[in-house]
Amino acid sequence: MSAHADNAFDQWYMLAMSDELAPRQARRYQLLGLPVVLWRGEHEARAWLDQCPHRGAALSLGAVSGESLACPYHGWQFDAAGRCRHYPAHPGREPSEQARVRTFHCLEQDGCLWVCPGTPRRPPPRLPEVGDPAYRSLLVCETTVAANAYRVIENFLDMAHFGFVHPGTLGAGDDGEIAAYRLETHDDGFIARDCRVIQRQGNLQAQGPSEVLYDYALIALTSAVLHKKGADGARASDVIRLFVVPLDEERSQLRMHLSYDYAEAVSEADVIAFNRSILQEDVPILESQRPVRLPLHTALEVSQPADLSSIQYRRHLKRLQIGYGVC
Ligand code: FES
Ligand SMILES: [Fe+2]
16 A cells, blocks of 8 residues: 555644744654655745655755745755745756645644645644633643554543553542443544543642543544533533644654643643643553554454444544554
8 A cells, every 4th residue: 555645644633833833944843654844934834745856855954045945955945835946056047847845735723733745625623722811721741652643542532541540630549430421423533522530630720539521522633632621511621632643653743732721720830740740651551552553443452332432433544544554
């Protein structure tokens, strides 16, 4: 199978936060095994294959000037559309039509840079709480793990591990029973609603064990959002987003991004440390899972009723005919 023909390439990935990329900066990233240069002119950000069409040098080592990017090797200058406009070795010569960089779709919104290396079917998802004055939003963790991106998403959607992997916070001692929850499916994924669990300390504001109500939404192929509410189902106190970049089929970059409505009560450093330590507890489990790639054939793994979200996620990957990163 040619990886580039795979439907995973036609999806949006949250490759970087907007503030990682300053004006006139170029940086190297990786997505689905491809080297990607993200670069910004005066304002607009662009995502290209990080490989010069001349002799393959990394354009991310080059220099931005105005709305053009110059290769670090022989100085070819590419305009905003990726077309070469100048060969410094031949100033009077019109560059060839073929002297173009492979460009990707790149859309910046809600503080995020979304990239699709193939053909997207619809725009990337919005993050309505970012910019809402009721919440403070911040990146709480960024890390690279030797684990498959879909396995990471499944872990985020999974509640039955709380008592074992997060016993001091998200778990609740002996009461590890997972009540039935319901799924709403839509074209881009699904929402698991009315997920109820008792937690020792669901967030930094919680005073002792309490019941929390979760909604989990898959908003892109490897991005999910969790709304955490009190048992009364009022507005979410925490909106936790997990953006996973499949670096390749077996390694992932994770960014956890949080909007929370109790910024007056706790320090930003404490919020970061709390969420980071929970995520770090998941890492050894994620890196231990075999097969590394996500099995889509039901015969390969045995499920329990609490796995409804995971089963729905696998159905979704099958429906999209994703071949990258699965087995
Ligand atoms: S490799 Fe880029 S200009 Fe030669
Ligand atoms: Fe976890």
